[in-house]
Amino acid sequence: RNNRRVLEYHSDIERLNAPFLAIYESLIPTEEEKAKQKRLLTSLEKLVNKEWPSARLFLYGSCANSFGVSNSDIDVCLEIEDSDISKSEILLKLADMLHSDNLQNVQALTRARVPIVKLMDPDTGISCDICINNVLAVVNTKLLRDYAQIDARLRQLAFIVKHWAKKRRVNETYQGTLSSYAYVLMCIHFLQTRKPAILPCLQVEMHATYTVTVDDIECAYFDRVEDLRDFGSRNIESIAQLVWAFFDYWAYRHDYANAVISVRTGSIISKRAKDWTRRIGNDRHLICIEDPFEVSHDLGRVVDKHSIKTLREEFERAAHIMQFDPDPCVKLFEPY
Ligand code: GTP
Ligand code: MG
CATH class of the missing domain: 3.30.460.10 (Beta Polymerase, domain 2)
Known part of the structure; x- marks a missing residue:
């Protein structure tokens, strides 16, 4: 891209911040x-x-x-x-x-x-x-709530993604699409891997201040999140840019064949390392999202060969709208 295109793109995308924030505000429970x-x-x-x-x-x-x-x-x-x-x-x-x-x-x-x-x-x-x-479930609820306190952009992004997923009917696990929990993990992982990072990795990269053992699984992480309020401040990306980049990632950049997203490690790990390369029982591993505590658990396990197509087409649709549509805040959430 030449400089002129980049400038146009920026001024264009920034004009979407106010409407996206308005949608976010309208969804907050009273x-x-x-x-x-x-x-x-x-x-x-x-x-x-x-x-x-x-x-x-x-x-x-x-x-x-x-x-x-x-x-x-x-x-x-x-x-x-x-x-x-x-x-x-x-x-x-x-x-x-x-x-x-x-x-x-x-x-x-x-x-x-x-x-x-x-x-x-x-x-x-x-x-x-x-x-x-x-x-x-009570413990993973606390983990998500703790991540949300670190940077306001996580809650904004996740509300917009969940709202999109519900409107486009790709938030229905019984139809082979993803749970709300999976979408929030996708948002956390996405913000962990921005450059500079907007969210830290509270598990393997930091010392544990909270530990519980549940059914032989040790759940441990740094939960003094009030000390991390400035963590993301070196990254000034706006909510509109992040929504654009989130859909761009899942439409065009994620390596569906080899990659597992992992909030636990704050990075991408390989399907091979987890032995998630072939179908075992009903687990097809077509889109791989590692549970932060039950690490053998792929939240994408519900996705089958039909629903993966639906999902990826919806990511592409959203990315395309964010890139080219004059009024993305309307088009993005049009009911399926
Ligand atoms: P909405 O009800 O859509 O607003 O979102 P939600 O976060 O409440 O999702 P849902 O009702 O589907 O799930 C409720 C909670 O159950 C999640 O927040 C998780 O704590 C937990 N949960 C859901 N699915 C799984 C799963 O596959 N594995 C584990 N470990 N926990 C899950
Ligand atoms: Mg619920």
Whole structure:
């Protein structure tokens, strides 16, 4: 590119900052909504404690990791001592109690990969999923929330990417596209690898200030993120530039054949090093996103040979819009 093109590109892209920030702001849940969620959690905990006095409820997922947009469902984890009673029995008992307490649409899904009880609170209209002893999810929720506190651009980028993914229907794991959790990891990794970096790598590159062991997995990382507030300040890229570069990366630069993105190491690692080069069972490894704690877990495992095509076409569409469309903030989010 000659200098003139670069200049035009910059002035052009910068004009998108205000509209992207406006979209981000419009998606942030209100304090009132957060308070409603807390009240529901407290009343659910009271109910649970009637049967299990020492059990506790934790919020996890997007209502606790700071990547939740307004009107999201809430994800709750019931922490309960291992007793003689099985998870399914606990869920069925719980469903009974919730039903008697006048909660609506109560449903126990005991055979799901992560067994849950679903419910809707008629007072607040909030829908909620309750799982049992899913401590890893609580810990990865904290990791995401801690990353979000380091640089405001992470939350902005992730909101825009999640909003795009929902509108374009590529945020549906049962259809072979990616979870919200996977998209947030993609955003974190992307900001870790900007030059200069916008986010640090809190796991292998820094000493641990927080350590828990969950199901034999040691989860350890530097969590004093208030000390890292200036980390990204040497990089002055704007949100519009980052959205452009994010889609450009996933459309044209990511090495789908060989690369695994890893937030744990803050770098790309090879499929070969992880032995993710061939299909094993249902894991095809067509787009590889390493879970930061369950390192044998590829969050791209849900993607199959059809949905990889859909996903890559959507990345290309988004990159193309960011590059050439006169009004990207509208076109990008047009419903599929
Ligand atoms: P939205 O509900 O779409 O706003 O986002 P979310 O972050 O709540 O995503 P979702 O409801 O799909 O998942 C809830 C949480 O479960 C995530 O934030 C993670 O903490 C956890 N989670 C989801 N999928 C996985 C997975 O494949 N592996 C692990 N370890 N945790 C997961
Ligand atoms: Mg959720």
